[in-house]
Amino acid sequence: MTAMLDAPAPGTPAARDRARLALPPKPSRLAATVWSVAAAVVVLAAASSLQISWGDLPAVPGQVAHYLRLMFEAPNWEKLPRALFETWRSISMAWTGAMLCVLISVPLGMLAANGVGPLWLRAILRGVFAVLRAVPEVIVALVLLTVTGLTPLTGALALAIAGIGTQGKWVYETVESAQEGAVEAVRAAGGSTAEVTRWAIWPAVAPALLSFALYRFEINIRTSAVLGLVGAGGIGSMLSNYTNYRQWDTVGMLLIVVIAATMLMDAISGAIRRRIMNGTG
Secondary structure, eight states, X not given: OHHHHHSOOTTSHHHHHHHHHHSOOOOOOHHHHHHHHHHHHHHHHHHHHTTOOGGGGGGHHHHHHHHHHHHHSSOOGGGHHHHHHHHHHHHHHHHHHHHHHHHHHHHHHHHTSTXXXXXXXXXXXXXXXXXXXXXXXXXXXXXXXXXXXXXXXXXXXXHHHHHHHHHHHHHHHHHHTSOSHHHHHHHXXXXXXXHHIIIIIHHHHHHHHHHHHHHHHHHHHHHHHHHGGGTOOSHHHHHHHHHHTTOHHHXXXXXXXXXXXXXXXXXXXXXXXXXXXXXXX
């Protein structure tokens, strides 16, 4: 009763002062403002260092439309049989690279997971994976060209080596996120690390790892066309040659083949991955 009598009347200056004291302080936006300004400065610095001729930008849409018209107005289908053969070589290159990548990255990735490999081995493998992720496939292909020459083998090896870093990381992250129940059960039964890996970890992560393997194949199909531009064979080499000779009608046909083949492989691989993960088509 005394507290109620001591409370200031609503609307009085004392009541307003008391209400202001009861409110929490406004959060500071200084840090967000500083980061926004820093990001804007970086963007402006990067744009200014490129020496872009901004006056030419209005003409870009018209030039793009011009070349699209040259490529797709009347595509040259005379080279279609060879284009299909080179596309098959690119798909074979992508599949071979994906399988080599998976065969190497799965065991190494499992050894890099917590609870499977020793600490020193995990540190080494994760460092190797990080280095491989930092090197683009094109750079790996250029290095391999001095050893294997201008052959599809170069592209397959480049896809395999460059993919190990990402695939290995997917593997050990999948293993570490697996359910612990089966692992604890096998350990409680006296199982060794190898037995835990074989009978508890592998059955739990095998569907996800198989899905990742198919996803690696999808990535390799797109990348194989790029590797062809540096002489690794496949449809990319054919595309590079006809682009250099400015035969735009043939280039248009090749792009149609590449897009159609990539979409078809993506659809098939995606359906298989959904079947593996969800049990549905």
